[in-house]
Amino acid sequence: MSDAVDFFISKFRKNIQKQEKWGRCYRPRPYRNAVVRFRNCSIDDFEERRDILINEAGLNAFLFRADKIPGCDLLSDSGTTTMTMEQWASLFMGDEAYGSNEGYFELKRQVEETFGPGWGDVDTSVGGASDSLFIFHQGRAAENAFFSVLSRKLREEGSSYPPEISNKLGPELKNRIKSKITTLSERFGSLREPICIIPSNSFFDTTQGNIEDKRMIPVNLPCREHLDNREDFPFRGNMDIEELEKLLSCERERIPLVYLTITNNTGGGQPVSLENIKKIRELTRKFAVPFFFDACRFAENAWFIQRGEKEYSGKSIKWIVHEMFRYVDGFHISLKKDGLVNMGGALVIRKEGDFKRRFPDFSCDLIDHQIMTEGHPTYGGLSGRDLMAVSRGLETITRQDYLDARIGQVEKFGEKLVEGGIPIIRPTGGHAVYIDMDRFFDGEKNKADFMGISFTALLLIGGHRVCELGTYAFGSYNGKREIPPDPRINYVRAAVPRLAYEDQDLFSVVEAIKVLADHREMIPGVNVEYGREMSLRHFKSRFSFLPLAKGAKSRKNKVLR
Numbered sequence: 155m156s157d158a159v160d161f162f163i164s165k166f167r168k169n170i171q172k173q174e175k176w177g178r179c180y181r182p183r184p185y186r187n188a189v190v191r192f193r194n195c196s197i198d199d200f201e202e203r204r205d206i207l208i209n210e211a212g213l214n215a216f217l218f219r220a221d222k223i224p225g226c227d228l229l230s231d232s233g234t235t236t237m238t239m240e241q242w243a244s245l246f247m248g249d250e251a252y253g254s255n256e257g258y259f260e261l262k263r264q265v266e267e268t269f270g271p272g273w274g275d276v277d278t279s280v281g282g283a284s285d286s287l288f289i290f291h292q293g294r295a296a297e298n299a300f301f302s303v304l305s306r307k308l309r310e311e312g313s314s315y316p317p318e319i320s321n322k323l324g325p326e327l328k329n330r331i332k333s334k335i336t337t338l339s340e341r342f343g344s345l346r347e348p349i350c351i352i353p354s355n356s357f358f359d360t361t362q363g364n365i366e367d368k369r370m371i372p373v374n375l376p377c378r379e380h381l382d383n384r385e386d387f388p389f390r391g392n393m394d395i396e397e398l399e400k401l402l403s404c405e406r407e408r409i410p411l412v413y414l415t416i417t418n419n420t421g422g423g424q425p426v427s428l429e430n431i432k433k434i435r436e437l438t439r440k441f442a443v444p445f446f447f448d449a450c451r452f453a454e455n456a457w458f459i460q461r462g463e464k465e466y467s468g469k470s471i472k473w474i475v476h477e478m479f480r481y482v483d484g485f486h487i488s489l490k491k492d493g494l495v496n497m498g499g500a501l502v503i504r505k506e507g508d509f510k511r512r513f514p515d516f517s518c519d520l521i522d523h524q525i526m527t528e529g530h531p532t533y534g535g536l537s538g539r540d541l542m543a544v545s546r547g548l549e550t551i552t553r554q555d556y557l558d559a560r561i562g563q564v565e566k567f568g569e570k571l572v573e574g575g576i577p578i579i580r581p582t583g584g585h586a587v588y589i590d591m592d593r594f595f596d597g598e599k600n601k602a603d604f605m606g607i608s609f610t611a612l613l614l615i616g617g618h619r620v621c622e623l624g625t626y627a628f629g630s631y632n633g634k635r636e637i638p639p640d641p642r643i644n645y646v647r648a649a650v651p652r653l654a655y656e657d658q659d660l661f662s663v664v665e666a667i668k669v670l671a672d673h674r675e676m677i678p679g680v681n682v683e684y685g686r687e688m689s690l691r692h693f694k695s696r697f698s699f700l701p702l703a704k705g706a707k708s709r710k711n712k713v714l715r
């Protein structure tokens with residue numbers, strides 16, 4: 155009897171482990187639905203969606219009414235999470251005191267628990283409030299506060315850097331920086347001196363926007379493996395260490411800090427290895443430059459480290475997160491991602507870190523900024539109950555079973571697209587699948603026609619929403635010509651909200667994308683009707699479809715390269 159039971163236990167176990175790839179392993183989700191939301195529309199309402207898209211939204215996915223999307227809304231994984239029952243229940247426990255509410259202390263405790271010792275520290279020499287944790291209503295508000303205060307501090311320092319960018323950088327990197335300076339000078343009239351440079355593996359658009367707005371130069375240094383499209387390389391989010399070293403040794407005075415986005419959203423949601431993090435720390439120590447994370451998807455990044463770096467495969471996610479955060483002087487985070495909430499952001503500065511040493515009264519200025527723009531530092535733009543939900547989110551996010559299911563789902567989605575011949579960035583990232591528009595259209599289309607915008611618009615008529623993150627979102631227009639993103643990226647991103655969709659929903663998106671791929675000669679380019687020259691233009695622009703080229707007809711292509 156017990157032999158038979160043991161026999162079946164071993165067979166059941168083998169059954170769920172038989173697929174080596176996470177993406178192929180069908181096991182039940184580690185949660186089940188507790189609340190569902192019925193749709194307000196049907197997948198069959200194609201004409202209604204066409205009319206809304208053309209007449210109301212001007213082909214801009216951001217301007218399309220969400221309640222008219224019957225399929226998957228993959229515009230963003232940000233703030234779109236389904237909260238857990240523990241989070242909903244915790245909202246009742248929030249207290250709405252104006253100063254020092256319960257949620258603030260609970261959040262500080264959880265920040266320390268999730269990110270490691272020291273991150274919830276209080277320095278009573280600074281205004282009585284926490285010197286480490288600054289709460290904001292979302293990530294970009296934290297970025298804005300940070301770069302506003304930083305640029306002021308740098309100007310007050312009055313450093314006099316050489317006016318010219320060093321020749322020792324080599325022509326390629328030097329020209330990239332100079333052309334960025336020219337673009338920004340054209341946009342703002344002139345740049346205030348001194349010109350500061352902030353390097354990163356790749357900045358997200360709002361981070362880049364905030365840095366540029368403060369007249370500083372963001373420089374992306376994605377690793378070679380990413381630029382070479384190395385599909386076998388598990389850490390394509392890494393920073394190019396050689397380029398960073400070159401930049402630090404030639405232009406150290408201009409660099410107030412080095413950034414790392416984990417995972418690298420702009421570069422395809424790709425993770426960064428702990429080895430890369432440690433090397434950046436070594437270099438930044440050597441050149442005495444502080445080191446920060448844009449930590450939006452820290453837990454997903456930790457999961458990839460556990461899977462991809464042998465020496466950490468036996469470590470828990472919690473351990474890996476603590477280890478990752480040991481090497482930085484601070485971080486900002488949009489809690490709308492790995493905070494598992496619908497709204498929230500934070501900036502966290504290490505009390506004993508290099509940044510704090512370089513700018514000892516930074517926190518004081520930051521608190522002023524926070525009070526003027528968000529509210530008292532103990533709630534900073536959120537309500538007391540929100541802080542409780544953030545705490546529970548930061549607790550859940552490091553669960554192994556959650557991350558296995560979450561990243562496994564994104565991987566399955568990516569694998570299905572690959573099976574359908576759709577060119578995506580591989581390996582798939584943690585939160586999204588990125589479809590490569592240059593390869594999707596295989597050079598057949600005029601690259602100036604913003605085919606990612608057309609793709610996105612037509613897929614909306616098909617019932618699903620994704621987001622162009624390519625030549626339109628990251629390029630710019632100087633009044634005479636288009637300046638493509640540097641390095642060139644031309645993706646459409648399908649970001650998967652946390653705990654919201656089942657595999658079947660995502661597979662229906664694959665089916666709709668295959669329709670577009672099969673008939674890609676019939677996809678027209680777009681004309682920009684409004685907003686081409688604006689900053690952050692993809693949020694605001696309106697478009698119309700261009701007429702199809704004469705003689706265009708469907709050739710029903712099955713497989714793309």
Ligand SMILES: Cc1ncc(COP(=O)(O)O)c(C=O)c1O
Nearest residue numbers: 232292293294358360419450488
């Ligand atoms: C890497 C990264 N940084 C910053 C942000 C900005 O965060 P928020 O949307 O909360 O303002 C995002 C948002 O998507 C992001 O992905």
